[in-house]
Amino acid sequence: MQQATLKESFSVSGVGVHRGKDCSVTVKPADEDTGIVFFRSDIDDGGFKNEKIVASFCNVENATMCTQIFNENKASLKTIEHLMAALYGMKISNAIVEVQGEEIPILDGSSLRFVEKINEVGIKEQSKPRKILRVLKKIKLTDGNKFEEIEPFDDFEINARCDFEEKGLKTDPVIFNFSKNNFATEIAPARTFGFISEVEYVKKHNLALGASLKNTVVYNDEGIPLNDEGLRFENESAKHKVLDIIGDLALAQYWIHGRVSCFCPSHKLNNILLRMLFSSSENYEIL
Ligand SMILES: [Zn+2]
Numbered sequence: 078m079q080q081a082t083l084k085e086s087f088s089v090s091g092v093g094v095h096r097g098k099d100c101s102v103t104v105k106p107a108d109e110d111t112g113i114v115f116f117r118s119d120i121d122d123g124g125f126k127n128e129k130i131v132a133s134f135c136n137v138e139n140a141t142m143c144t145q146i147f148n149e150n151k152a153s154l155k156t157i158e159h160l161m162a163a164l165y166g167m168k169i170s171n172a173i174v175e176v177q178g179e180e181i182p183i184l185d186g187s188s189l190r191f192v193e194k195i196n197e198v199g200i201k202e203q204s205k206p207r208k209i210l211r212v213l214k215k216i217k218l219t220d221g222n223k224f225e226e227i228e229p230f231d232d233f234e235i236n237a238r239c240d241f242e243e244k245g246l247k248t249d250p251v252i253f254n255f256s257k258n259n260f261a262t263e264i265a266p267a268r269t270f271g272f273i274s275e276v277e278y279v280k281k282h283n284l285a286l287g288a289s290l291k292n293t294v295v296y297n298d299e300g301i302p303l304n305d306e307g308l309r310f311e312n313e314s315a316k317h318k319v320l321d322i323i324g325d326l327a328l329a330q331y332w333i334h335g336r337v338s339c340f341c342p343s344h345k346l347n348n349i350l351l352r353m354l355f356s357s358s359e360n361y362e363i364l
Pocket residue numbers: 158159269317321
């Protein structure tokens with residue numbers, strides 16, 4: 078696989094789901110070996126200017142409700158995962174992302190708008206090959222009855238099981254394989270979701286200030302979506318979990334050859350899994 082970037086820049090703007098403030102991003106073509114690099118082009122006080130924040134798992138410090146990255150000056154950026162998933166899923170390895178605001182706009186809660194924009198401007202293949210991270214050893218992480226693991230595999234595959242039965246929602250496992258399945262049509266449109274039983278907690282703690290039925294699927298206690306338009310997939314919530322895993326593992330900054338299996342994945346576990354994988358050079362090789 079060759080490295081790739083965009084043929085032209087694109088911009089999108091909208092509300093940020095966590096702070097509820099307007100923000101915008103411009104995604105620009107970048108040279109080979111750049112990786113995905115963010116710039117907070119709005120920061121202009123306290124000595125901060127155009128802060129660079131590299132899209133690396135090492136820079137994730139907060140992964141409670143979204144994935145947030147920081148640089149050494151503590152400039153940060155929230156909710157990068159859906160844009161990261163779109164870039165990774167569309168096999169874009171190099172891009173400069175200029176951000177006005179402290180988070181990436183939530184848009185419709187999925188990666189769909191980013192994928193549409195990438196298709197509109199076009200993808201440019203570059204001459205250097207993309208580096209591949211090949212998993213050599215199985216890494217397993219458990220947290221109560223939740224787990225995530227990654228093991229050697231000749232392709233990149235994610236096998237995700239979720240459990241929202243307590244909240245009234247039944248979900249089937251999702252297996253997504255980058256060679257056999259289509260990211261743009263099968264995963265990218267799956268939206269962020271929440272449960273009516275969580276709304277009071279979220280309000281009380283001033284969380285998700287920009288969340289609405291326009292960007293979040295909200296399920297009632299019987300697992301029925303309250304959104305007028307209903308679901309995009311029967312198994313939309315589990316597919317969104319796969320989308321989040323792709324966006325979070327994209328922070329490895331390599332194309333991955335490995336198989337991820339998980340039960341109740343989360344941004345936090347996704348990040349710990351990468352940290353465990355990179356903790357020993359016996360766990361992987363770079364080709
Ligand atoms: Zn998400």
